[in-house]
Amino acid sequence: MKTAIITDSTAYLSNDYIEQHDDLYVISLSVILNQSSYKESHEITTNEFYAKLKQVEELPMTSQPSIGEYIDLLEQLKNKGYEKAIAIHLSSGISGTYQNSITAGKSVDGIDVYSFDSKLACMIEGFYVDFAYKHKNQRTADEIIDEMTKMRDQTTEGYIVVDDLSNLRKGGRLTATQAMIGTMLHIKPVLTFEDGLIVPNAKIRTLNKALKQIEHYFEDIVHQYPDEQIHATIIHANNEDAAEKWLYKMKEKYPNINITLSHFGPVIGTHLGSGALAMGWVIGDF
Structure with a gap:
């Protein structure tokens, strides 16, 4: 059974890592500067962001991927033959991305989505992605979610x-x-x-x-x-x-x-x- 791993851009995985993992898909969050929205990792680099940050008076805004964007991604994965997806996202306490993955998963037939709230972000979230990817062919999605939950709650x-x-x-x-x-x-x-x-x-x-x-x-x-x-x-x-x-x-x-x-x-x-x-x-x- 073909399984995809989904994460979001705030895991800040390297381009090399993403390119080397064929079943890994990244959905982007956005940052809004001076009323212009940029998808991080695609439309603005980290260096460009910090350069712009010095020039703004007001705190930039951020936004999560819409449910529509998430549904589009799941439809694409289903068309590629994926039957399951394990979605690992930044903390639901600071973003609605995790919740949107659940809602989108219920809206697309033909692919089962297993969502995981890392309750953190950045490379710590990325470690969960690496764990899920390495075990996706040896364990069930439920087993992977259960093990990541133990890791998150006990030792992270x-x-x-x-x-x-x-x-x-x-x-x-x-x-x-x-x-x-x-x-x-x-x-x-x-x-x-x-x-x-x-x-x-x-x-x-x-x-x-x-x-x-x-x-x-x-x-x-x-x-x-x-x-x-x-x-x-x-x-x-x-x-x-x-x-x-x-x-x-x-x-x-x-x-x-x-x-x-x-x-x-x-x-x-x-x-x-x-x-x-x-x-x-x-x-x-x-």
Whole structure:
């Protein structure tokens, strides 16, 4: 039985990875800048987005793929002979993409859609895509969803350090006064995901201390799961040099753990702003 894997553009998988996986399909979210809408990865590059971000006063908007777009994709897959699709999407707490996959799946006969809410985004979402792809011919779709749910609920974590508080203020997550005080005090908030929502984890005075806090969280995981496969990623928003230095440090300390470098593209970068750094991990056999 032919199975497709669907994900969305906020997994920020590399073009090489996408091209090398024939049964993988990516549906794009959009970012709206100065009243112009761009599908990320297709109509605007990450570098172009961060360059434009410096020039806008108002926070850009983001939008999910419409149900119509999703139905069109499923119709195309059905016509290609796919009978099943496993759809892995960014957190339903920050986007309606996951819900639209469910609605679209009910609207198209001839292909069964199994939707998964990663409750995160970016390369951590991408790890689930990789897991599903590698197991799609050995396990049933239900078994894959069940295993990913266990991974998500028991061992997956992600932490973000925001460099510039202005986007959080523009997005209503901080008042202007809080942002001003935070900037004056050099506060580097560490954010995490709870129940699919981005929430504060800690308020730390310097970037180095904030990164060290995340490193402590990761060290605890390594000690807790010494014999498990840990897949980790360091993610940056237009801050590649700092991310590469952090990656080198972590790889030097944990040479036997797969730690990759990724980025925040336009949709997620809209909310975090330029300069953000993050680290996340998934534990699983893939």
